[in-house]
Amino acid sequence: MKVLVPVKRVIDYNVKVRVKSDESGVDLANVKMSMNPFDEISVEEAVRLKEKGVVEEVVVVSIGPQQAQETLRTALAMGADRGILVKTDETVEPLAVAKILQKVVGEENPDLVILGKQAIDDDSNQTGQMLGALLDWPQGTFASEVVVEDGKITVTREIDGGLQTLALETPAIITTDLRLNEPRYASLPNIMKAKKKPIDEKAPGDYGVDTAARLSVVKVTEPPEREAGEKVEDVAELVSKLKTKGAI
Amino acid sequence: MAVLVIADHDNESLFDATHKTVTAAAAFGGDIDVLVAGKDASGVAEAAAKIDGVRKVLHADGEPYEKQLAEAMEALVVPLMDGYDAVFAPATTMGKNCAPRIAAKLDVMQLSDISDVIDADTFERPIYAGNAMMTVKSSDAKKVVTVRGASFDAAGEGGSASVETIDAPAGPFKSAFVEERIVQSDRPELTSAKRIVSGGRALGSKEDFEKYITPLADKLGAGIGASRAAVDAGYAPNDYQVGQTGKIVAPELYIAIGISGAIQHLAGMKDSKIIVAINKDEEAPIFQVADYGLVADLFNAVPELTDAL
Numbered sequence: 001m002k003v004l005v006p007v008k009r010v011i012d013y014n015v016k017v018r019v020k021s022d023e024s025g026v027d028l029a030n031v032k033m034s035m036n037p038f039d040e041i042s043v044e045e046a047v048r049l050k051e052k053g054v055v056e057e058v059v060v061v062s063i064g065p066q067q068a069q070e071t072l073r074t075a076l077a078m079g080a081d082r083g084i085l086v087k088t089d090e091t092v093e094p095l096a097v098a099k100i101l102q103k104v105v106g107e108e109n110p111d112l113v114i115l116g117k118q119a120i121d122d123d124s125n126q127t128g129q130m131l132g133a134l135l136d137w138p139q140g141t142f143a144s145e146v147v148v149e150d151g152k153i154t155v156t157r158e159i160d161g162g163l164q165t166l167a168l169e170t171p172a173i174i175t176t177d178l179r180l181n182e183p184r185y186a187s188l189p190n191i192m193k194a195k196k197k198p199i200d201e202k203a204p205g206d207y208g209v210d211t212a213a214r215l216s217v218v219k220v221t222e223p224p225e226r227e228a229g230e231k232v233e234d235v236a237e238l239v240s241k242l243k244t245k246g247a248i
Numbered sequence: 249m250a251v252l253v254i255a256d257h258d259n260e261s262l263f264d265a266t267h268k269t270v271t272a273a274a275a276f277g278g279d280i281d282v283l284v285a286g287k288d289a290s291g292v293a294e295a296a297a298k299i300d301g302v303r304k305v306l307h308a309d310g311e312p313y314e315k316q317l318a319e320a321m322e323a324l325v326v327p328l329m330d331g332y333d334a335v336f337a338p339a340t341t342m343g344k345n346c347a348p349r350i351a352a353k354l355d356v357m358q359l360s361d362i363s364d365v366i367d368a369d370t371f372e373r374p375i376y377a378g379n380a381m382m383t384v385k386s387s388d389a390k391k392v393v394t395v396r397g398a399s400f401d402a403a404g405e406g407g408s409a410s411v412e413t414i415d416a417p418a419g420p421f422k423s424a425f426v427e428e429r430i431v432q433s434d435r436p437e438l439t440s441a442k443r444i445v446s447g448g449r450a451l452g453s454k455e456d457f458e459k460y461i462t463p464l465a466d467k468l469g470a471g472i473g474a475s476r477a478a479v480d481a482g483y484a485p486n487d488y489q490v491g492q493t494g495k496i497v498a499p500e501l502y503i504a505i506g507i508s509g510a511i512q513h514l515a516g517m518k519d520s521k522i523i524v525a526i527n528k529d530e531e532a533p534i535f536q537v538a539d540y541g542l543v544a545d546l547f548n549a550v551p552e553l554t555d556a557l
């Protein structure tokens with residue numbers, strides 16, 4: 001079995017973003033960037049499937065600027081076998097990402113594509129499902145458990161009311177949720193080894209995909225600021241304040 | 249103009265997120281039809297017909313719709329879209345799961361988790377865990393939108409729309425439902441609860457989470473939430489998680505207990521009307537958004553608070 005894992009380079013989850021004063025976007029200059037945390041979970045899951053002997057090859061792909069190569073290297077250091085960088089300096093929306101991935105799938109013929117449920121920059125939560133539709137593949141989104149056995153994939157999903165289990169035919173799409181696994185840290189020897197693993201460089205044009213944006217940004221603003229309130233001395237004061245406010 | 253709203257439900261009751269989505273659809277404008285896709289869900293279709301502002305309810309019945317499998321929902325909705333300018337779904341796990349498949353098939357870029365409708369092309373949505381609000385204009389002819397429930401009031405229930413039964417593709421589809429573990433409880437559902445008591449890592453165990461959080465929630469008639477750390481550690485089930493990647497809530501009263509207030513958690517609750525924080529670290533970031541902060545050991549303060557109510 002072969003697995004394709006799309007990984008996105010995003011602002012690190014610990015960074016508090018700042019909105020630019022001209023309201024054109026958020027300030028990304030000199031900000032720490034990392035692999036989207038959900039994509040680390042995807043890479044980890046693919047590598048574990050490989051370690052179990054279910055999967056032979058793990059290919060990682062990123063659509064983004066030259067620096068997205070570092071994100072691919074991180075994935076290779078975690079245990080992926082090779083990378084594909086689809087290089088572009090433009091913002092590529094989930095629909096266009098899904099179209100590029102559809103073409104990559106056409107060339108690579110994976111049995112499984114594991115994506116993150118959500119990129120923590122645009123918070124879109126779309127790409128995996130879109131790819132599923134474009135390929136006419138089934139999907140198991142928000143996965144907290146994945147079992148691959150005899151060509152059948154069983155996915156347990158985190159849904160609003162609890163957990164749901166689906167059986168998927170292969171080939172299939174999975175999107176990962178937080179509880180699926182705990183991604184490993186790459187060891188130094190593996191980081192060194194990753195430097196020698198191949199990364200293919202492509203451009204969106206190589207796949208004939210039009211990446212023109214469908215959504216134009218009118219403005220990006222600060223959310224309404226919430227004022228810190230007051231500290232109360234004890235439980236009695238808390239109760240009396242809440243009563244005055246009519247909250248209890 | 250006409251909008252199709254996809255109802256979220258469990259075949260027995262219609263979820264409140266649907267009413268909120270209708271409010272967002274009304275702001276978009278045009279006639280509003282509600283699609284109830286389910287199995288033996290005619291009661292839900294009748295409930296949807298009562299939502300204010302609805303023109304008609306489309307009721308599709310079939311096995312694959314019992315759990316609203318994404319592949320089936322795509323096959324059902326895409327052909328219906330010839331008659332609509334937009335499809336609105338709640339940003340629940342159902343809507344998040346299904347809507348992007350419909351968008352991709354229609355070749356449009358979805359507007360996820362919108363917090364406001366500016367006009368028929370322009371929408372506001374939070375990005376970066378709600379640390380920025382983005383207003384975007386869509387150039388697509390049809391709109392596919394998911395709606396953040398916490399940002400819209402629920403539409404009322406004074407309507408009397410007609411219910412029309414429609415054919416639903418029967419499959420076979422490439423995914424199949426196996427089982428579900430849904431905890432039935434009388435507690436208010438998080439996204440519509442008026443009060444929420446939420447516990448964090450500080451609770452230390454599942455037993456203590458139940459021992460300290462549950463009685464307080466019972467006293468207040470509140471829903472129970474949790475931080476990711478508490479869920480990851482197994483103190484609380486996954487559907488309790490509040491935050492950027494969990495549930496987005498905006499109750500009248502949110503009590504955060506032993507939760508530090510990481511941006512990913514704040515993203516899910518900072519629109520609550522009154523926030524109370526109980527934390528023993530006076531520097532905890534949660535105090536920056538709390539209306540009332542109590543610096544105390546939760547293991548003393550929470551029982552005391554429960555008794556005082």
Ligand SMILES: Cc1cc2nc3c(=O)[nH]c(=O)nc-3n(C[C@H](O)[C@H](O)[C@H](O)COP(=O)(O)OP(=O)(O)OC[C@H]3O[C@@H](n4cnc5c(N)ncnc54)[C@H](O)[C@@H]3O)c2cc1C
Pocket residue numbers: 013037038120447448449450474475476477478489490491492493494495505506507508509510511512513516526527528529532544545546547
């Ligand atoms: C991709 C991604 C997505 C995420 N999504 C979410 C999400 O949706 N929701 C979410 O919540 N988090 C999310 N997180 C995790 C988030 O970053 C934090 O790690 C998490 O919210 C911390 O949970 P906590 O506040 O319970 O734990 P901690 O940060 O460990 O805080 C525990 C708090 O309890 C206090 N405390 C300890 N003992 C006591 C006591 N006896 N009495 C009173 N107070 C005490 C401490 O002072 C501390 O402030 C996400 C992270 C990532 C990377």
Ligand SMILES: Nc1ncnc2c1ncn2[C@@H]1O[C@H](COP(=O)(O)O)[C@@H](O)[C@H]1O
Pocket residue numbers: 006007008009036038039061062063064092094097114115116117118119120122123124125126127128
């Ligand atoms: N530019 C990109 N390059 C590679 N993968 C991506 C890219 N954008 C999105 N993805 C994948 O799609 C998932 C969901 O992203 P989104 O739909 O933007 O929330 C991510 O977790 C990635 O797995």
